[in-house]
Amino acid sequence: MSKSDNQIQKDVLAELEADPSVRAADIGVEVKDGIVTLAGHVDSYAEKWHAEQAAQRVSGVKGVAVEMDVKLPGENQRTDADIARAVKNTLEWNVFIPNDPIKVMVEDGWVTLTGEVPWDYQRRLAASSIRYLAGVTGVSNQLVLKPKPTETAVKASIESALKRQALQDANAIKVEVHDHDVMLSGKAHSFAEKELIHHAVWNSPGVWKVTDNIRI
Known part of the structure; x- marks a missing residue:
């Protein structure tokens, strides 16, 4: 039985x-036909983001x-130049993010990131x-992944992960790359094995999206 709008609210x-x-x-x-509208004023972009996630x-x-x-x-009022410097400093201090390829633009506190990075986790981590930086009113993450994945590379990542934990042969998993x-x-022996395969794919350079149809 589906929830009423009143209950969802x-x-x-x-x-x-x-x-x-x-x-x-x-x-x-406000809720109408299952679509939630959040309105009001918040003190930071982080609070806005957490409200949406909640x-x-x-x-x-x-929706x-x-x-x-x-x-x-x-x-917390800061100039766009101050915010841009804070963003660049944050990216430089994060050892997991290649700062040089990332360009930063700030307009009325809204930060736009552009450039190329090798890995999806770097793209997400940059944003x-x-x-939580003071003065930021929003973030547009326009970073793209540099290399495109190949079936051979993705299969190699899966095989390495499975071999490290002495699990099944990677040939049981079919990989298609578009x-x-x-x-x-394909078929995995356990949920843990399925999660390991999923993690291995996301660790392959250039992967933007993973559709997981693996059966257990």
């Missing part, structure tokens, strides 16, 4: 109140529309590492 409000990163009193919640965690939610504004307190997307099928 109550559950989203409860989830917001349970999240210590969010001040639920500042956020209005709403998405609630069962029955079909989330974010109409919240980031209104920074007076002490998440600047989410541009930067990888589709997996």
